Amino acid sequence: MPYLMALDQGTSSSRAVIFNERGEIVSSAQREFTQHFPQPGWVEHNPQEIWQSQLQTCREAIARAGVRTTDIAALGITNQRETTLLWDRKTGEPVFNAIVWQDRRTEVLCDALREAGLEAAVSSKTGLVIDPYFSATKVRWLLDQIPGVRQRAERGELAFGTVDSWLVWKLTGGRLHVTDVTNASRTMLFNIHTRTWDDELLAALGIPASLLPDVFPSSHIHGVTEPEWFGAPVRIAGIAGDQQAALFGQACFTRGQAKNTYGTGCFILMHTGESAAVSQNGLISTAACSVGAAPHYALEGSVFIGGAVVQWLRDGLKAISSSSDIESLAFSVPDAGGVVFVPSFTGLGAPYWVPTAQGAIVGLSRGTTVAHVARAALESIAFQSTSVLAAMQRDAVSPIGELRVDGGAAANNLLLQFQADLLGIPVVRPKVIESTALGAAYLAGLAVGLFGSEAELDAQRQVDRTFVPSISRDEAAQRMAQWEVAVEQAMLPARRAAGPA
Numbered sequence: 001m002p003y004l005m006a007l008d009q010g011t012s013s014s015r016a017v018i019f020n021e022r023g024e025i026v027s028s029a030q031r032e033f034t035q036h037f038p039q040p041g042w043v044e045h046n047p048q049e050i051w052q053s054q055l056q057t058c059r060e061a062i063a064r065a066g067v068r069t070t071d072i073a074a075l076g077i078t079n080q081r082e083t084t085l086l087w088d089r090k091t092g093e094p095v096f097n098a099i100v101w102q103d104r105r106t107e108v109l110c111d112a113l114r115e116a117g118l119e120a121a122v123s124s125k126t127g128l129v130i131d132p133y134f135s136a137t138k139v140r141w142l143l144d145q146i147p148g149v150r151q152r153a154e155r156g157e158l159a160f161g162t163v164d165s166w167l168v169w170k171l172t173g174g175r176l177h178v179t180d181v182t183n184a185s186r187t188m189l190f191n192i193h194t195r196t197w198d199d200e201l202l203a204a205l206g207i208p209a210s211l212l213p214d215v216f217p218s219s220h221i222h223g224v225t226e227p228e229w230f231g232a233p234v235r236i237a238g239i240a241g242d243q244q245a246a247l248f249g250q251a252c253f254t255r256g257q258a259k260n261t262y263g264t265g266c267f268i269l270m271h272t273g274e275s276a277a278v279s280q281n282g283l284i285s286t287a288a289c290s291v292g293a294a295p296h297y298a299l300e301g302s303v304f305i306g307g308a309v310v311q312w313l314r315d316g317l318k319a320i321s322s323s324s325d326i327e328s329l330a331f332s333v334p335d336a337g338g339v340v341f342v343p344s345f346t347g348l349g350a351p352y353w354v355p356t357a358q359g360a361i362v363g364l365s366r367g368t369t370v371a372h373v374a375r376a377a378l379e380s381i382a383f384q385s386t387s388v389l390a391a392m393q394r395d396a397v398s399p400i401g402e403l404r405v406d407g408g409a410a411a412n413n414l415l416l417q418f419q420a421d422l423l424g425i426p427v428v429r430p431k432v433i434e435s436t437a438l439g440a441a442y443l444a445g446l447a448v449g450l451f452g453s454e455a456e457l458d459a460q461r462q463v464d465r466t467f468v469p470s471i472s473r474d475e476a477a478q479r480m481a482q483w484e485v486a487v488e489q490a491m492l493p494a495r496r497a498a499g500p501a
């Protein structure tokens with residue numbers, strides 16, 4: 001029986017999952033790795049630790065599955081996006097740690113790009129906003145700050161890559177320097193319409209084109225792994241950024257289909273079909289995975305604090321001992337007792353974009369208990385996601401019929417019921433909650449002919465539970481209005497600091 005292996009290289013851990021041809025999980029393995037915070041706002045990973053942790057989890061998953069490497073038809077890679085690496089083409093040695101997507105060290109560079117009037121070009125070509133989140137200014141920082149790097153880059157000695165490129169480079173013993181359209185679309189150097197690196201942006205950022213990997217579709221046979229890693233060569237046949245892979249794994253293949261991944265943050269993506277939508281409401285446009293020749297696109301909104309608010313209750317307030325305990329605590333009260341929690345610990349992301357917003361808990365009374373705060377914390381995840389989806393609806397690309405969900409916090413029934421109540425549409429949790437890994441496996445399986453079409457994958461999809469709205473639209477609107485009032489309060493300190501408008 002043929003199997004597929006997904007390499008899911010995330011921000012806090014590397015995972016490997018073996019799937020059978022029905023898309024069922026046969027085995028998995030996971031390893032956390034070190035987060036480096038050398039200065040406030042800086043986040044780095046050691047590239048060798050990324051590689052080693054990923055390699056070990058693959059070997060563990062293969063051993064646990066009890067399959068032969070030769071039975072693995074192909075592997076697919078999915079990864080934390082935007083995280084930036086530069087390495088030497090001859091020695092394979094990274095010139096510096098990987099600069100992680102969360103890293104804010106390039107804010108000043110971003111200000112300079114805005115002042116240089118690049119916003120319109122960035123938006124129209126890349127679908128993005130100028131922000132340290134994306135790779136381009138991280139590359140520029142490495143060229144400027146690490147001695148000798150610019151000269152080596154100009155001599156063509158160095159390679160740039162997001163984590164997918166780095167893993168392929170390592171897996172193939174330095175034979176391949178490639179990426180896929182979804183990862184390229186997060187660099188702020190890639191034109192998502194022509195699907196080519198953009199000379200104007202490269203020149204504006206002073207980044208030599210010789211650094212860049214070749215860009216391929218997400219479902220594509222790139223080559224094979226070195227036999228030494230898994231005992232026999234395995235075809236590398238899929239690459240996608242993790243949020244686009246989750247969209248694909250949730251079988252969101254057409255316009256209007258949307259998913260939300262409830263992890264540390266929440267990433268909401270809606271398929272927009274074969275043309276990129278321009279958001280008027282604080283969302284970004286990005287390449288989605290496509291299998292045929294036509295490009296596919298998605299609108300995306302990121303919520304910075306999702307499941308992390310549950311971690312805060314656990315580690316900061318010590319109100320619960322494990323994340324899953326929040327459900328029974330929140331269920332112990334009939335509602336949040338008027339408490340609204342805005343967990344903007346690191347500012348507010350889409351669709352508000354207020355980097356200096358602070359967290360706020362409003363509506364406290366003498367009768368408030370920790371259970372009310374826990375319930376309000378869970379509700380905050382759904383409120384934030386609803387704001388993003390409402391912005392997507394305002395962009396009017398297509399009505400959203402249902403929301404497909406995955407990620408660690410999607411285990412929480414109370415959260416998902418409240419999400420359905422607020423949105424007024426069904427919220428659907430699949431049986432295989434590992435949508436990201438499944439998406440990478442699907443991409444690889446399609447490339448090697450294990451699957452014939454997206455329709456075949458859609459037919460494999462199995463639902464664990466559908467949450468249907470149980471409150472009136474008026475009540476939902478009232479709850480959202482309370483939320484927006486609380487958001488205003490969370491933004492007050494930022495507004496005061498900014499002074500009179």
Ligand SMILES: Nc1ncnc2c1ncn2[C@@H]1O[C@H](COP(=O)(O)OP(=O)(O)O)[C@@H](O)[C@H]1O
Nearest residue numbers: 263264307308310311323324407408409411412
């Ligand atoms: N039952 C639960 N209810 C609510 N949140 C949960 C639950 N289980 C896990 N979480 C939260 O989900 C997050 C982990 O999800 P995961 O998808 O593994 O995240 P990531 O990929 O970002 O590391 C954590 O923030 C954790 O607090």
Ligand SMILES: O=P(O)(O)OC[C@H](O)CO
Nearest residue numbers: 010011080081101242243
């Ligand atoms: O590694 P994750 O799951 O936190 O995902 C990170 C995103 O890809 C960042 O854009």
